[in-house]
Amino acid sequence: MRILTFSTLYPNPTAPHFGVFVENRLRQLLSSGEVQARVVAPVPWVPGDWAVLGGYARMARVPLQEIRHGIDVLHPAYPQLPKVGMNLHPYGLAWAILPVLRRLIASGFDFDLIDAHYFYPDGVAAHFLARKLGKPFVVTSRGSDLVTIARDYAFPRRLIQAAAQAADGLITVSKSLQDELVALGIARERSVVLRNGVDLEQFQPGERAAARAQFGVTGRVIASVGHLIPRKGNEFIIRALPQLPDVSLLIAGDGPQRQMLTELAAQLGVAERVHFAGVVGHAQLAQVYSAADILVLATGHEGWPNVLLEAMACGTPVIATAVSGCPEIVTAPVAGRLIPDREPATIAAAVSALFEALPERAATRAYAEGFGWEPTTQGQLALFRDILARRRQAA
Template identity: 55%
Template sequence: MSGFASDAMTRGLTEHASSRPIRTLLFSTLYPSSARPNHGIFVETRLRELLKSGQVETRVVAPVPWFPSRSARFGDWAKMASTPAFEERNGLQVWHPRYALPPKVGMNVAPWTLAWGARATVAKLIRDGFDFDLIDAHYYYPDGVAAAMLSRWFNKPFVVTARGTDLNLIPQHPWPRKLIAQTAGAASGSIGVCAALMDELYKLGAEREKLHVMRNGVDLERFVPLEKEAMRQKLALPQGTVLLSVGHLIARKGHDIAIDAVARLPQATLVIIGEGEERTRLQQQVARLGIAARVRFTGAIPNTHLASWYSAADALILASSREGWANVLLESMACGTPVVASRIWGTPEVVQSDVAGRLVDARNGAAFAQAIKALLEAAPQREAVRRYAEGFAWGQTTEAQIALFRDVLSHTNAGHVR
């Protein structure tokens, strides 16, 4: 075939690809389900905003570890077992194939079991007419590594979005670190929700030109300022200072630091929203400090109901040791409530103004208590906090994703994958 004919074919393929929506397969274990509606909701949110453009068509494959029992005594494992094999969420078709996650060796074998568990589902999607253009994977390990295998099996390009612990914690283990580096080399592009994550991937050997920062936005329609006193009455919250700490009850979220800080603020009440393995230990800490009357555990609350809690509070505390891009920070700000957060990873990219809140260098109760006092004394206006959050709408990220996807497909149609 002559060079002219080849160029003409390439132009034809590219024009055809750009004349219809890009077809993506979103692949991730981090995706909500009817059994776990808050699990990975940040992935669903970004996809929902992307689909509003009308330029992308998507199916979701969100594998779930296999577990034999739905008995409530097994906690999250039972919820995984209860996850349907297929469901529709917000108008999207979502498949939940199972994969094996054996004890002790699960971390090392997960990419293979994950890819093999999803392979039949992906093949059926293609047979049934959804011959997607590329794989849009979320979370680098094991999901991104498994996506690289699916990419080879089905001859599709893929991109991976890094979200936090997949790059700021898991690479501490040698074998996953090696596979992450290999996957970054094979991917057509890597997306980080903050620059700090892409810097980390670069240190692992990734090519700088294939690294893209696309921050999360905030749903400015779901998270809006509501009248503070009305929300306090609705939620049976006391007068005085009300602080929130929102997130899974796990060690790295730093709820224990928030508790210690509130113990040093006699007029403050702390509301801890979330569920997890640390709940008993945190409750014991509260009892030991003698502040049970000033600390309330709500359990998990649907994301759609959080605006009332943010609006009722004077500040949000996020004392995490590791975060990629903490969505709770922007959700709180969008409701007019400033934040006090650890100066780690992507958080300084979110909190760039004293209007938005305060960053804390030392992760201890004394430092957080001091920062909370300083924030409350400054008393940023709720309207100003909301305006700051409005600078984080989703439009720019949506446009950047579409541009990256089209660039990947133009190189694929030209006969090679970046």
């Protein structure tokens, strides 16, 4: 099978961790030997002075083409108007990418289907592109596309519903996201749940003392990993620290809340116990998990939080808010604990309780071994085969 992976959510040289879960799933699929793939991972282009906003100037430095892990990746630009152009994003994306796909077909890669990731604008644009090119398309929902965009914005919601109804296949990374599709009026049997897996070779228990020395932490250590944005809830973890006087917090990641979090730690008198590691490469995250006794994810919502599986694969139990896909991951005491909210007192109580009954690292690792990639890979292959078989029969 020849597939085109299409997503604005994909790593590139200026944002190597961006959408790494999309790349990981594709790499596992290619390892089956049954698929050839090209990736079209567009990057936004904004006009004039708007280019200085956010990360747009950085995205302008992304090369037009690169090879990542042996995969040919194209990064064509598409127009985007910050703040005011949300309703137009899928149209601008499809308009810019259609000639790119036609050239790709003309060059000899006449793909069998479009495998799109994230519903808006990517899945909606894939709907337009598939219709123009006469190709089947599949959309994978990954979290905020349904939990935030489809809930909060009326016009994008209608476009998402139309794309979902027209798609030849729908994938969600958790049952909770499948429930969101059903709430949009999409029959449950139209979608399949194929969760993200964890790389059990990359993420393994490491030597704890060495990992702690690397990040300068000692004693009881909890960790938080992810972009420093409000949804991730790092503020609540820091506010819990005054109730945990013997616990240090290791934060891996960067983002717009970095300064606020630094100032908050100082205001609460816990600055000496909050360690900001900055951006840690995906290949080095195992050291972060190995340095910690517990990973805390005080998230507002997630599709399928990979950090939970990565931590457990390193033998580190987790504490996570019981939202979205988290309850589908943390289902046994050796995995960790779920909390009903992300209030500082709730987090502090859960951390204290888990420290009193920490599972053996080997037991947590064994639990994570049930989340390898193979079932997801086989599920994709079965779905793609079925779609192409139905196409041949219709023809």
